[in-house]
Amino acid sequence: MASRDIGQIRGDVESFQSELMEEFYQNYAGLKDDMSTVAIYDKYSHLFSNDSIDVIESAMQGPAPSDDARWLRYLRTFCTLGHVDSAVKLLTDKATTFEAQSSVDCDGEKIPYRFIPVKLRNEPDHEKRRRLFEAKLVETQELNKTLLERVATAHDLSVVLGFKNYRDLCSTLKGVDYKALEEQMEEMLRRTERLYVKEMGGLMEKRTGISLPDAWSYDIPFAFRGEEFDKSFVKQKLVGTFFATLKGIGLDSEKFTNIHIDMEERPKKTPRAFCAPVRVPDDVRLVIMPTGGWRDYDAFFHEGGHAWHFGCTAKGLPAEYRYLGDNSVTESFAFLFNYLPSNKLWLQKVLGMEEPDEYVRFTLVNKLMFLRRYASKLIYEQKLHNAHIGPDFQEVYRNCLQKGLKFRHTEKHYLEDVDDAFYCAEYLRAWILEGQIRAALEGEFGEEWFSNEKAGKFLRELWSYGQKYSADELVKTIGYVDLDIDPMLLEIERGLSE
Ligand SMILES: [Zn+2]
Incomplete structure (x- = not known):
């Protein structure tokens, strides 16, 4: 050819x-x-x-x-x-x-x-x-x-x-310094260790009767089932609550005719919400078959964040900025909405939960566990993708994960628990960026930024760039020097100290 x-x-x-x-x-x-x-x-x-x-x-x-x-x-x-x-x-x-x-x-x-x-x-x-x-x-x-x-x-x-090597390929192509990110994550792991051991240990004892050092990775999803919270997250109100949230920041969902919500029940439809940006920004599809419960809300708000990001991307941008670029950016907007249903004020004012404290603690421990899990994965994957893989990598995997999470892991997951091309780093950068975007929103519009129309304008401006700017560049446009773990950690530390 x-x-x-x-x-x-x-x-x-x-x-x-x-x-x-x-x-x-x-x-x-x-x-x-x-x-x-x-x-x-x-x-x-x-x-x-x-x-x-x-x-x-x-x-x-x-x-x-x-x-x-x-x-x-x-x-x-x-x-x-x-x-x-x-x-x-x-x-x-x-x-x-x-x-x-x-x-x-x-x-x-x-x-x-x-x-x-x-x-x-x-x-x-x-x-x-x-x-x-x-x-x-x-x-x-x-x-x-x-x-x-x-x-x-x-x-x-x-x-x-x-x-x-493969690490060098991913790092060079994506323009991400994994070593520097690892150093930030080592700091995060050190800084949150005592808090994590106390909170996660308490949660495991309470919900499974197993102490953290005795627990296995297979005990964790059960510990975070949290079915007693599901009654507050009603199936029939899911989409309406999301639209009400958009309305709070001055965005009328009906005016976004380019974002199609597919709620139809079909036997073979996947129960998990997803967003399909078919043509950015003209044809973005947000798909859900609501089942109710807190997980459903988290997933739909996450995908909704993606949908509004893609749906508000400027039409005139080259395709590379509408479809390619740094995925930490779209993930950070997804997280921004994803975590609203665990924000105390949002739970009280928008969802109408009367006593949100216990649920907030539950979700913050969950978030901290995931942060530490992805940080541990990054540390392991750097070793894995930097060398020829030998049989000893099974132990390396187990040690890295156990060091960060303090519960037991099998060495046999040393390949199954790895996403391609360091996607773990995209999530970690997105968590950091989300913390900074939220802190900027709170700084400009107060703690209840989600009920301020100006917040919608602020976000639309950021969304309009699509993924033209990387996460490191985007934080500079909202007043930061660089990606900074502080806002992300302050939310967890404050929330869990109350
Ligand atoms: Zn996502």
């Missing part, structure tokens, strides 16, 4: 993304049985070819484009990471098929592999949870063979592409 020029590559990014999102939407919304992403990837395989990467890299060496060169960097990241994905595509399919088709034998019952987390969350008996978990690990060990081959392939390819 003849070499394409940069204009053709750029032109295809939007159609590729739109077709892929439409396919995801159709499948997860229960409108279509099969998922045919392979055909879409095949149609656009030229985007992820060595040829395209060469074209982009030589454009980067030429004179810088007149406005800014961010789009060129985002394009290079997208095509190169896509190139790595294509190289491991068969192994990804093999792993996904294994997860979808294998089942676990426990106490004479056959349970689908993917259903185990649901079982674990709802199983009150620790011993039964242990048996479920151990039965699952038999299958995990089988799956690990494929996952190991997949990671090793990505590692080898990184060197072929001219990077030191």
Whole structure:
């Protein structure tokens, strides 16, 4: 195939993304049985070819484009990471098929592999949870063979592409200094250690009767089930409460005809809320089949944050800023809404919860646990992606996670518990950025920023940039020097000291 020029590559990014999102939407919304992403990837395989990467890299060496060169960097990241994905595509399919088709034998019952987390969350008996978990690990060990081959392939390819290793590839392409982020996270872990041990230990004793050092990772989802809170988060009020929240910041949901809410009940629709930005900003779909409960509210508000971010992105921006760029940015807006249903004032004023204190504590301990979990993952994944993987990495995984979380982990999750391309860092940066955006909103508009129309204007301005600016650049536009963990930690420390 003849070499394409940069204009053709750029032109295809939007159609590729739109077709892929439409396919995801159709499948997860229960409108279509099969998922045919392979055909879409095949149609656009030229985007992820060595040829395209060469074209982009030589454009980067030429004179810088007149406005800014961010789009060129985002394009290079997208095509190169896509190139790595294509190289491991068969192994990804093999792993996904294994997860979808294998089942676990426990106490004479056959349970689908993917259903185990649901079982674990709802199983009150620790011993039964242990048996479920151990039965699952038999299958995990089988799956690990494929996952190991997949990671090793990505590692080898990184060197072929001219990077030191996979960590260097991700760090260079995404422009994120993982070492510096790790240092911030080490500080976060130190600073919150005593608070975490006290609060998480208390929560485990109260909800499972197991002390933190004796608890296993499989006890945690049950400990955070929190079903007594569900009655305050009514299914029928979910979407209305979200719209009321938008109204509070001066945004009339009816005027956003580009954001489609799909609430229809379909037998094959996924129960979890999701956002499909099919064409940014003209066709953004927010999909939900409400079941009620606090988790449902958290998930819908999270996806709603994504939907309004994409839906308010400026139309005239190049596709790279509407679809690509730093995902910490869209995740931070998702978190901003995600955590409103655990904000004491919001719970009282918007949801009408009379005594929110216990629920607020519960969600803050949950947030702190997740922060420490992702920080521990970052520390581990840096080691994993910096070297050739040997059998000792199983122990490295266990030690990193246990050091940060203080409950027990299996070494067998050393590959299953890893997302591609350091997505853990995107979440960590998003948590930090969310803390800073919220602090800026509170500074400008007071603690009840969510009932101030000016807050909506402030957010619309930030949303309009899409993902043109990285998280580090975006904080500068709201008065900070850099990404700073302080606002994020102050919220947790204050909330838990009351
Ligand atoms: Zn998200």
